[in-house]
């Protein structure tokens with residue numbers, strides 16, 4: 001889900017030597033921007049960027065970065081998100097609130113600013 005709608009927008013880098021990235025020459029000292037959201041929706045890598053295939057896309061997923069600066073908070077963030085999602089879906093069936101539509105964040109942030117939901121109680125046999 002975070003690949004489809006990456007909350008982490010971009011980072012800057014300064015090239016330490018002349019190089020070429022995907023056919024584009026980059027000179028030493030030039031500042032470049034890593035657009036994580038675009039990279040995570042690259043159709044050359046993921047096919048249809050809207051497709052949801054956690055197993056197939058897992059190894060190419062760049063939500064937590066890659067290389068020497070890969071996110072050291074990966075385990076903590078993933079654990080917190082799992083705990084949150086489990087708590088929400090075990091408390092009821094999440095439904096959007098009709099008169100309070102979700103509000104998107106604005107750049108340079110991403111994701112949702114607010115996403116009001118009702119948790120509709122479910123019979124015990126349907127609880128997750």
Ligand code: HEM
Pocket residue numbers: 007008011036062063064065066068069070071072073074076077
């Ligand atoms: C969903 C949540 C998170 C996402 C999507 C995320 C994403 C990222 C990404 C893409 C990078 C790479 C930045 C780069 O290449 O320059 C990064 C670096 C980093 N993250 Fe996270 N992160 C998350 C949560 C956390 C948490 C919970 C912590 C700490 C408790 C954390 C601490 C850091 C630090 C310290 C770095 C810098 C590592 C370095 O430059 O060597 N992150 N994160």
